Amino acid sequence: MSTTTDNTTQHPGTALITGASSGIGAVYADRLARRGYDLILVARNRERLDTLASRLTDATGRSIEVVAADLGKREDVRRIEEILRTDSSITLLVNNAGIGGAAPLLQSDADQMEAMIDLNVTALTRLTYAVAPKFVARGAGAIVNIASIVAVAPEVLNGVYGGTKAFVLAFSQSLHHELGAKGVRVQAVLPGATRTEFWDVAGHPVDNLPQEIVMSAGDLVDAALAGFDQGELATVPSLPELADWTAFESARAALGPNLSRSKPAARYGV
Numbered sequence: 001m002s003t004t005t006d007n008t009t010q011h012p013g014t015a016l017i018t019g020a021s022s023g024i025g026a027v028y029a030d031r032l033a034r035r036g037y038d039l040i041l042v043a044r045n046r047e048r049l050d051t052l053a054s055r056l057t058d059a060t061g062r063s064i065e066v067v068a069a070d071l072g073k074r075e076d077v078r079r080i081e082e083i084l085r086t087d088s089s090i091t092l093l094v095n096n097a098g099i100g101g102a103a104p105l106l107q108s109d110a111d112q113m114e115a116m117i118d119l120n121v122t123a124l125t126r127l128t129y130a131v132a133p134k135f136v137a138r139g140a141g142a143i144v145n146i147a148s149i150v151a152v153a154p155e156v157l158n159g160v161y162g163g164t165k166a167f168v169l170a171f172s173q174s175l176h177h178e179l180g181a182k183g184v185r186v187q188a189v190l191p192g193a194t195r196t197e198f199w200d201v202a203g204h205p206v207d208n209l210p211q212e213i214v215m216s217a218g219d220l221v222d223a224a225l226a227g228f229d230q231g232e233l234a235t236v237p238s239l240p241e242l243a244d245w246t247a248f249e250s251a252r253a254a255l256g257p258n259l260s261r262s263k264p265a266a267r268y269g270v
Contacts, residue, residue: 013091016040018071021048023196024146025096027221029056038063042080044070071097071123072115081130093131095124096146100198101158113160120164139183145172147188176233189224190236
């Protein structure tokens with residue numbers, strides 16, 4: 001039996017992937033093209049995008065458009081928002097673009113932290129807002145947001161980075177709550193340490209990490225897509241037991257009835 005992509009099946013539409021020139025984003029481009037998606041690849045490095053697009057077009061025959069854009073710049077975010085609003089072929093948004101940091105808070109530059117928030121939070125939010133109404137109107141579409149394990153373990157790396165990824169997780173959970181019944185799929189992916197350029201940019205080379213905790217980008221994306229296929233809202237590719245995440249979410253949900261009450265808890269003696 002052939003294992004090649006069957007392009008005679010129903011076309012799944014176009015996936016727009018941010019941060020697509022390397023690492024996790026480039027692997028998503030490869031895997032989604034092989035699933036039959038046409039692609040719009042967004043990143044700063046046009047040369048890398050062109051090289052990737054050429055390779056994937058030759059390998060899969062899919063239509064691939066590249067858009068050079070720096071999502072840390074408001075005018076470039078606006079350009080991608082316009083594509084998301086007006087291109088009716090887009091059925092999937094992969095919000096992958098982001099930057100990180102490993103330095104302690106007090107050793108970090110405030111301007112760099114603000115730039116991190118602009119990319120990891122503001123750009124991701126604006127792109128989601130640009131495409132979500134179209135998906136709701138159609139009653140179909142999917143949004144994949146790349147978060148991080150630091151969303152639930154903020155002590156691991158830089159605190160602002162952890163805060164931005166906690167936002168991505170909470171935002172994804174809220175999107176699912178509001179849009180899930182309207183036909184919009186939402187998934188948050190929480191990678192652990194992954195072998196990408198992230199670590200060099202963060203000033204902490206990946207080869208300095210214990211290699212038993214480092215996953216390849218290929219394995220990460222393959223697991224994330226398997227989680228997507230299984231209907232997961234939150235996918236932690238390295239977590240051995242789903243029951244552990246279920247217990248975490250159950251504990252969070254159990255807080256709900258007592259998070260807002262008319263009187264302080266008795267233990268405060270107020």
